[in-house]
Amino acid sequence: MLQKNQIVELKITDLSYQAMGVGHYQGLTIFVNNALPGETVRAKLLKVKKKFAFARIEKILVESPDRVKVPLRQWLQTGLASLAHMTYDRQLEFKRQQVVNLLEKAHLEEQISVSQTLASPKPVRYRNKAQVPVRQVRGQLEIGFFRRHSHDLVPMEDFLTTAPGIDQILVKVRDILRQYQVPAYDELHNRGQVRYLDVRRSQATGEIMVILVCRQKNFPQLEAVVHRISKLPKVVSVVLNHNPDKTNVILGKHDYVLWGQQQITDKIGELKFKISPQSFFQINSLQTPRLYQLAIDKAELGPTDTVIDAYSGIGTIGLSVAKRVKCVLGVESVEPAVRDAQANAKLNGIDNAEYLCGKAEVVMPQWAAEGLQTDAIFVDPPRKGLTPEFIKAAVATDPAKIVYVSCNPATLVRDLQEFAELGYETDQIDPVDMFPQTPHVESVTVLERTEK
Ligand code: SAH
Numbered sequence: 193m194l195q196k197n198q199i200v201e202l203k204i205t206d207l208s209y210q211a212m213g214v215g216h217y218q219g220l221t222i223f224v225n226n227a228l229p230g231e232t233v234r235a236k237l238l239k240v241k242k243k244f245a246f247a248r249i250e251k252i253l254v255e256s257p258d259r260v261k262v263p264l265r266q267w268l269q270t271g272l273a274s275l276a277h278m279t280y281d282r283q284l285e286f287k288r289q290q291v292v293n294l295l296e297k298a299h300l301e302e303q304i305s306v307s308q309t310l311a312s313p314k315p316v317r318y319r320n321k322a323q324v325p326v327r328q329v330r331g332q333l334e335i336g337f338f339r340r341h342s343h344d345l346v347p348m349e350d351f352l353t354t355a356p357g358i359d360q361i362l363v364k365v366r367d368i369l370r371q372y373q374v375p376a377y378d379e380l381h382n383r384g385q386v387r388y389l390d391v392r393r394s395q396a397t398g399e400i401m402v403i404l405v406c407r408q409k410n411f412p413q414l415e416a417v418v419h420r421i422s423k424l425p426k427v428v429s430v431v432l433n434h435n436p437d438k439t440n441v442i443l444g445k446h447d448y449v450l451w452g453q454q455q456i457t458d459k460i461g462e463l464k465f466k467i468s469p470q471s472f473f474q475i476n477s478l479q480t481p482r483l484y485q486l487a488i489d490k491a492e493l494g495p496t497d498t499v500i501d502a503y504s505g506i507g508t509i510g511l512s513v514a515k516r517v518k519c520v521l522g523v524e525s526v527e528p529a530v531r532d533a534q535a536n537a538k539l540n541g542i543d544n545a546e547y548l549c550g551k552a553e554v555v556m557p558q559w560a561a562e563g564l565q566t567d568a569i570f571v572d573p574p575r576k577g578l579t580p581e582f583i584k585a586a587v588a589t590d591p592a593k594i595v596y597v598s599c600n601p602a603t604l605v606r607d608l609q610e611f612a613e614l615g616y617e618t619d620q621i622d623p624v625d626m627f628p629q630t631p632h633v634e635s636v637t638v639l640e641r642t643e644k
Contacts, residue, residue, distance in 0.1 A: 211631040228256040258282040270337035273629035284309035309623040313478040328376040372413040395477035396459035401429040471529035472505040490638040497567035507533030520545035553579040560585040577603025594639040
């Protein structure tokens with residue numbers, strides 16, 4: 193029987209979907225942090241369960257040719273970038289292989305091919321947003337990232353995945369909080385103030401929004417702190433997000449703009465987009481237009497088409513096609529995002545797009561029941577994917593194409609099986625790397641009606 197702290201020597205044969213090296217030892221599957229397939233490692237067991245164990249590398253005995261030196265030690269410690277020890281080319285292949293493996297499990301690998309993963313124009317410093325925890329470490333307020341599988345903060349100043357400009361602002365805000373002795377959040381006792389810093393930067397204009405996620409709506413130093421942050425270069429908006437709960441969820445429900453603009457404005461292609469604090473916006477500014485282009489080209493739209501933009505966020509996909517179709521109907525569950533989408537239509541002189549607030553799985557069946565007929569449907573759901581109700585209703589509106597933008601290939605493959613039963617099929621999945629250095633897999637799939 194293996195035990196915690198025991199040292200084992202094993203060969204790594206695989207990489208888990210969370211980018212852990214996988215090996216076997218005495219009938220147990222062992223997940224080893226930061227180990228790569230092809231490597232032989234001496235590993236220390238951190239946790240031993242009945243059928244599997246977690247371990248940490250003590251020494252790499254045989255190194256993989258795919259291994260690269262990680263530019264930032266904290267990348268691997270924290271899991272901020274848990275694929276960063278692999279060459280970028282191999283990361284892209286790893287992502288493709290994730291999709292292939294899932295198709296094989298579903299016995300779909302013969303029908304559906306998976307293209308090469310579309311590389312991100314920038315493999316580092318690609319994020320237009322950083323959301324970093326704030327904690328007290330050895331008596332001092334620090335920003336950083338949590339050590340893997342824990343809530344211990346590893347202090348950091350340079351995140352390397354974020355676009356230039358963001359890291360500097362994070363550090364300056366940290367220094368202001370220190371100077372005014374604002375207490376960092378203490379999650380054990382639900383005390384202290386600042387839980388997270390959330391900084392968003394527009395790639396197009398350089399405008400920066402700073403969101404302080406705080407336990408209380410007000411505290412003695414708040415006014416002075418906001419004033420100081422408002423003087424930082426390029427900051428156009430300072431927001432307090434109120435999150436009083438004992439929870440792992442980062443943002444609370446309510447935002448208070450304490451200084452400056454309600455939104456920042458960014459661009460995708462020719463279109464301008466206003467983004468509110470709670471609204472989703474794709475984080476890889478250079479890759480997003482390429483993701484959308486792929487999705488839109490495959491939809492083969494025309495001027496008589498009725499198009500649905502489901503899980504629409506601030507309307508980025510629907511508004512990008514509005515001018516070449518008859519009309520766009522969007523649905524999104526976060527109210528500020530819906531208001532942004534409506535405002536963004538106006539901002540870009542688009543009058544044939546309508547955005548509704550609601551749950552897509554509820555609104556879609558209503559549209560279907562009202563007899564709505566569509567030509568193309570874009571769906572871009574969160575990780576949990578679509579529901580059977582949504583899928584049935586989408587099919588009932590009889591679209592020629594359904595374009596599925598997915599951030600989780602496991603639920604994508606599940607949903608493709610559901611669609612197939614209702615006569616919509618695909619023969620290709622295109623992975624697009626939106627999150628270099630991490631194991632996240634984004635992809636675009638077009639489903640077409642197979643019989644009529
Ligand atoms: N298509 C947009 C947003 C994609 S992210 C873009 O590319 O920017 C997914 C969006 O789905 C988020 O805005 C989220 O708020 C929204 N969402 C989550 N669950 C939903 C649901 N059940 N119904 C409608 N929208 C939902």
